[in-house]
Amino acid sequence: MIVDDTFRTLATPTTGEYRDRGSKFLAFAYPIRTESDVRTYLEALRTQHPKAVHHCYAYRLGVDRNNYRANDDGEPGGSAGRPILNVLYSRDLTNVLVVVVRYFGGTLLGVPGLINAYKTATNAALDEATMIEQTVNETYQVRYPFEQMNEVMRLVKEQHLIVLRQDYDTACILEIEVRKSLVVIVLQRLGKLEGVEISLLFTVCGLLLRC
Structure with missing residues (x-):
């Protein structure tokens, strides 16, 4: 779809x-x-x-x-x-x-x-x-074990996800902004990683381009 x-x-x-x-x-x-x-x-x-x-x-x-x-x-x-x-x-x-x-x-x-x-x-x-085109983005918090860091960051890079916050003090926590059309792909891949927990924080509008 x-x-x-x-x-x-x-x-x-x-x-x-x-x-x-x-x-x-x-x-x-x-x-x-x-x-x-x-x-x-x-x-x-x-x-x-x-x-x-x-x-x-x-x-x-x-x-x-x-x-x-x-x-x-x-x-x-x-x-x-x-x-x-x-x-x-x-x-x-x-x-x-x-x-x-x-x-x-x-x-x-x-x-x-x-x-x-x-x-x-x-x-x-x-x-x-000036008209602008925006995307609808969903913001997620991702908690993951240190052993999954390479896989998580690889996904972030491949899908060009926006990293809003990183915290490694007590646990590996990442807040990312995901374009709505990529949500299913990103969540499926994260869900296959052992020990990863995902929670939706909110939905926002992000700037895509000016036209």
């Missing part, structure tokens, strides 16, 4: 702007890890832009891209949050939040005009972004 353990996201926050018939649309794009990040950024923007009439947003979270939300914040249904979300889909981005702050210019744009405005503002922000 092929494991999908990579995803595209943003390296750093970016901004963009679009104007139409007096209305100003300010787009703010953020890399995020949790839904609490969404609340934090929204609260900050509402504080920074108290006179804006709308703070519309969309986000996607997770490697499977199935955790998402779009919010129109008072704009006609489907005219703001969904266009923002559709841009995230089209660019295959996840762990990303985009908020578009609107200052009303006195002229109604209509639903087609709003869809275009929120889409264009979002694209303006993302056009300025």
Whole structure:
């Protein structure tokens, strides 16, 4: 079975702007890890832009891209949050939040005009972004007898595993970061070594490359 353990996201926050018939649309794009990040950024923007009439947003979270939300914040249904979300889909981005702050210019744009405005503002922000591809990694603690050190370190070298910590004071303990697609192979090989104990610590995201 092929494991999908990579995803595209943003390296750093970016901004963009679009104007139409007096209305100003300010787009703010953020890399995020949790839904609490969404609340934090929204609260900050509402504080920074108290006179804006709308703070519309969309986000996607997770490697499977199935955790998402779009919010129109008072704009006609489907005219703001969904266009923002559709841009995230089209660019295959996840762990990303985009908020578009609107200052009303006195002229109604209509639903087609709003869809275009929120889409264009979002694209303006993302056009300025550096995209990065990350891997989903699992961190394990490996305890092993001294006699197995050569075999353990050979596996680390062959699979290009990231060593986070080594401790040889009272026992041979190694903390390693394993890309999710390699977990089965690495655990099977470690499991064949006598006296080796393995425990999962946590899952993290690791930088793979910039694109």
